[in-house]
Amino acid sequence: MATYVILSRMTPGAFRDPADFKRVVASVLDRIKSDCPGIVFKDSYATLGRFDYVDIIETEDTNQLEKAIMIMRALGQSETETLAATPFREFLADF
Numbered sequence: 626m627a628t629y630v631i632l633s634r635m636t637p638g639a640f641r642d643p644a645d646f647k648r649v650v651a652s653v654l655d656r657i658k659s660d661c662p663g664i665v666f667k668d669s670y671a672t673l674g675r676f677d678y679v680d681i682i683e684t685e686d687t688n689q690l691e692k693a694i695m696i697m698r699a700l701g702q703s704e705t706e707t708l709a710a711t712p713f714r715e716f717l718a719d720f
Contacts, residue, residue, distance in 0.1 A: 626665065626683040626684060626685050627683065627684060627685060627709065628667070628681065628682070628683050628709075628710040628711070628712070629681075629682050629683070629684070629690060629707055629708065629709055629710060630679060630680070630681055630707070630708040630710050631679070631680040631681075631682060631694065631697070631705055631706075631707050631708075632675075632676040632679055632705065632706040632707075632708070633676060633677060633678050633679070633680070633697060633701070633703040633704070633705050634675070634676050634677050634703060634704045634705075635677050635701075635702065635703050636702045636703060636704060638702065639701070639702035639703065640702075649700070649701055649702070650701070652700055653696060653697055653700045653701040654666075656696050656700055657693045657696050657697075660692060660693075660696065661684075661689040661690075661692050661693045661696070662689075663684050663685060663686040663689040664682055664683075664684050664689055664690065664693050665682060665683045665684065666680060666681070666682055667681040667682060667683055668680075668681045669681070676706075677703070681710075690707070694707060
């Protein structure tokens with residue numbers, strides 16, 4: 626499976642109360658699970674700095690990746706940046 630890193634930043638109007646963030650995340654994950662069964666979340670991190678959180682996912686289906694990102698943007702009200710990622714050991718093996 627191919628690995629991708631999705632960097633996300635919440636938009637200012639995403640939620641009014643920080644407690645609502647759990648509800649937003651749950652609705653996004655539920656929708657991705659039902660609409661994009663080929664997406665596997667490997668890990669997620671809350672981050673400081675330019676992005677609010679980072680998701681590490683795996684999939685073989687770029688169409689489902691694109692759909693999952695649109696769900697994150699629409700339901701999660703976030704801006705995203707997606708990076709293809711290669712495990713460093715595999716990257717070094719090519720040299």
